[in-house]
Amino acid sequence: MKHNAVVLGGSVAGLLAAAALAPRYDTIEIIERDILPAGPQARRGAPQGRHVHAMLPRGLQAIEGLLPGITERLEAAGGMRGDVLGNARWHLNGRTLRRRDIGLAAITASRALIEATIRAAVRELPNVTITDGHDIVGFATGRAVRITGRHGQGSRVVPATLVVDATGRGSRMPQWLAALGGAAAPRDEVLIDVRYASRVFEGDLLGDALVVVTARYPGQRRSSVMQRLEGGRVLVTLAGVHGERPPGDPAGFAAYADTxxxxxxxxxxxxxxxxxxxxxxxxxxxxxxxxxxxxxxxGVVVIGDAACAFNPVYGQGMSVAAMSAELLREDDDPRRFHAGQARLQDAPWTLAVGADLALDGAPPTGPAAMVRALQLAAVEDADLAEAFIRVTSLVDPPSALGAPWIAQRLQARQRPPEEQTTA
Known part of the structure; x- marks a missing residue:
């Protein structure tokens, strides 16, 4: 066993990092700025918490491996489990993918419920403690972190064998590195100007679906996601990019959805x-x-949104954080971990960037054109729908869409009807 680890940030990424490290460290202390609620309540440190959140199948698998039984705990708390294709309606390019059960479970629940359930499970780990209500000042001399209480508790230095930065999009790691005389990490950035407006509704509104996605596509910069929440509610998130702004007033909210x-x-x-x-x-x-x-x-590791803040429209953040924590459990050497995390991020980053770069309405070319053709064919072909959803669920890599059978299926659909064979 190693001596102690300090995790900066008590959100989903930080909680899962602590769970990953628990088997190999004597103690793990999570430092969180917010005063954490006892139950599922929204908090200031999770500003996107009132909007739609996805727990993709691959992410759920990773969390289950880190915290066995968490799926049942989420369901017991009010979350709902269903098949990611059979219990969802995917409207892509203005058309609906063919539905069927494909054996990939996803969970739908509010962000607050997901985080509270994970937090409760992590609190039960005997060598993990959570210190909330403290700001993280920065690195102290040696391998240590200086923290200060936000409510009169004073400041102290927390020594650590390993420091994990899971402070999210607002991570000050670049500034901390500069203060130590180090160079900033190279970074990739995509301007997207995503704006949300989300509202909760009561009623039996989604039929047999747990989630309904109406995606944007070239020429259409507006989208929506609806998901069932605990307590018989439905969360509706309207989104727009590159200048589109969903209004918050009731009439404007409804009018935007009409478009x-x-x-x-x-x-x-x-x-x-x-x-x-x-x-x-x-x-x-x-x-x-x-x-x-x-x-x-x-001895410093950066994980979750502090390392890579994805476009939230695609619902990849929590799942990629879980997969990164899974990787951290296997190898906590910072250099090897960051190399592995970079490889892990490649697929979801490529998927998001490729879709966003196609938003200008220009006819897609290359791989983007193939994906669009696949999506259109998947309206009638459940095999193609499954192949696409397995990739967007992060279960299969994007390269899986290059399988010969997919190319053959798409080519067959392009031939005149009299020349097509039954798929």
Missing amino acids: LAVADTAKVIAEGRPVGDAVPFHFPAYVRHRYDQAELPP
Whole structure:
């Protein structure tokens, strides 16, 4: 066993990092700025917490491996489990993918419930403690972190064998590195100007679906996601990019939904009973810090959104954080971990960037054109729908869409009907 680890940030990424390290460290202390609620409540340190959150199948698998039984705990707390294709409606390019069960489970619940359930499970680990209500000042002399209480507790230095930065998009690691005389990590940035407006509705509104996605596509910069929440509620998130701004007032909210390519969202808004006001959110750009190419102080790891803040529209953040924690459990050497995390991030980053770069309405070419053709064919072909969803669920790599059978299936669909064979 190693001596002690300090995890900076008590959100999902930090909690899962602590769970990953628990088997090999004597003690793990999580330092969190917020005063953490006892149950599933929204908090200031998770500004996107009132909007749709996805727990993709691969992410759920990773969390289950880190915290066995967590899926059942989420269901017991009110979360709902279903098949990612059979219990979801995917409206892509204005058309609906063919549905069927594919054996990949996903969980739908509020971000607050997911985080509270994970936090409760982590608190039960005997060598993990959570110190909330403390700011992280920065690195102290040696391998240590200086923290200070936000409510009169004073400051102290926390020594550590390993420091994990899981402080999210607001991570000050670049500033801390500069203070130590180090160079900033190279970074990739994509300007997207995502704006959300989310509102909760009561009622049996989604039929047999747990999640309904109405995606944007070339020429259409508006989208929506609806998901069932605990307590018989449905969360509706309207989104827009590159200048599109979903309004928060009831009439504007409904009118925006009316402009979507599929009527599902407008129908839910018209038939549901609203609970509270719409909540806005703005995400100007998504950023990937290449800590695999940086010189970090010894014993420092950066994980979750602090390392790579994905475009939230694609719901990849929690799942990639879980997969990174899974990787950390296997190897906590910082250099090897960051190299492995970079490889892990490649697929979801490529998927998001490719889709976002196609938003200008220009005809897609190359791999983007193939993916669009696959999506259109998947409206009628359940095998193609499954292949696509397995990739977006992070279970299969994007290269899986290059399988010969997929190319053959798409080529067959391009031939005249009299020349096509039954798929």
